[in-house]
Amino acid sequence: MKAYRLLDFRSLDDLQQCEEETPRPQRGEVLIRVRAVSLNYRDIAMLGNRYPLSHRKGLVPTSDGAGEVVDVGPDVHDFKIGDRVVGLFHARWFGGRMPMYSNQRGYGSENDGWLCEFKVVSQEAVVHMPDNLSFEEAATLPCAAVTAWNALSGTAQIRAGHTVLIQGTGGVSIFALQFARVLGASVIATTSSAAKAERLRQFGASEVINYQEEPHWGERVRELTQGKGVDRIVEVGGPGTIAESLRAIAPGGEIASIGFLSAQGAGIDFLALFGSLATFRPFSVGSRETLEDVCAIMAMSNIKPAIDRIFEFNDARAAYAHLDSGSHFGKVVVRC
Template sequence: MKVYRFDRPGSLEHLTLHDEATPEPERGEVLLRVRASSLNYRDIAMIHGTYLRGQQTGLIPLSDAAGEILAVGKGVTDFKVGDRVINTFHPRWYGGDPPSTLGSESYGSHRDGWLTELKVVSQEAVIAAPPDLSFEEAATLPCAALTAWTSLTGLRALRPGQTVLTQGSGGVSVFAVQLARLFGARVIATTSSAEKAARLKALGADEVINYVETPAWGERVRELTEGRGVDRVLEVGGAGTLAQSIKAVASRGEIALIGFLASDTVDLGFNDLFRSGGIFYRISVGHRAGLRDLVRAITASGLKPVIDTVFPFERALDAWRHFDDRAFMGKVVISH
């Protein structure tokens, strides 16, 4: 079988194609024919050395995939040959509080990921794919869609009529716009161009703020909410956007800390956090039970993931380069 591995860290040019032996499923395992995989910001961060959890060298990259089951090991009862599945981002977080090993078992950083033709995993590490989505669409769900879902269900599930703030037009933020509408929420989005603003509105955003033209967008959010602020912020920028998110959040509103896209540093003190009245917590994508809830919601609603570009398996490096340009909207997918 063909697999991609990062033979050395530090450069996309070190992503090389290898021929390796076909794996065999053991008891409780399934063998998958991977049909599509998708990229997330963490995949670029690992190349640039900015991934916060570190990574091992020599691994197969990517954390998200969809495929079909080619064979099952003894004792497998959940799936049969031919079933369409997607993987769980955390292979051993099934529900409830995360296990203590959560950060040391991630695909692409601490164990082999999904940029491969075939893969063996435990039957608990996959769930049934939404029946109405293509493999390419289904491969966008394990990280970005589940992160958005977990952020919106949060410490307290989002309620109809509440207001959500999203940032930019990457995978998590686009899914958040779509999913927040399913919850009956009002959505305020930020972006950098009129073209992306129009597309975000078409997806369901009620208001869009151009953060280039309005760098103090936290104050603009306050104006749009009659001084109250938003009930939920999906904070994907990190240090470079957190100060504005704090200005935008309502008292007792939630700020879900997700990413670190904006690398600018900002001097935040205790008084800034205290005055905000917000609730801050980190999102680590989500668990298997949450992914199953998400799939049910997508299936019932007919929601379709937004895919920017699909690249063939043999052009995986081009997919990475396109993703690294940061000009895309939604998800970048590799079709196997």
């Protein structure tokens, strides 16, 4: 089979395609013909050695994939040959609290990921795909969609009448916009592009703020909400955006912290955090249970993931470069 391995963390040249033996499933495992893989910012960060968690050289990269079961090992009862499946981001987090070891066993960071033609995984590490999605669409779910849903529902469910703030036009932010609208909430979005602002409005954002023109966009959010602030912020920026998020959040609201796209910045001011009277909740994606919820939502609401561009397997490097350019709207996918 063909597979990619990330041999070092210096440049795209370290992403190398190679020929490897096709694995065979053992007891409780399934063999998946990988049909599509989606990229996340963590993949770009790893490539440049900026990923804040442990990551090893020489692994098959990427964490998100979808495909078809082509073989099963003994004692596999949940799946059969021909089933269409999508993988978990955290392969051994099934529900409840996140196991303490989950981030130490991540695909593409500590274990081989999905950028390959065939992959063996435990039957517990995949779920059935929604029938209304293609492999390319389903491959966007494990990280971005699960993270977005967790951000909106993890502690207190967003509901009709609430206001949600999303940052930028990456996969998590667009999924959060789509889910928030399904739940009946209004959405304020930030971006630096007039063209992207128009697309955000087409996806249902009620207000869009250009953060290049209004760098203190937290104040603008207050104006748009008659001084109250927003009920939930899907915080993907990190140190570069948290100060404005603290200005924008309503007392009793929640900042769901899930990213580090803006590594440069002053970070958290304790007095600003304390004075916001809001909850700051960092978390890492979600469990199998959350992915199952997401699949049900995608099917019932007929939501289609926003895919910016699909690249062929041999063009995986170009997919990485396109994501790294920051010009994308939604997800970047590699067809395997």
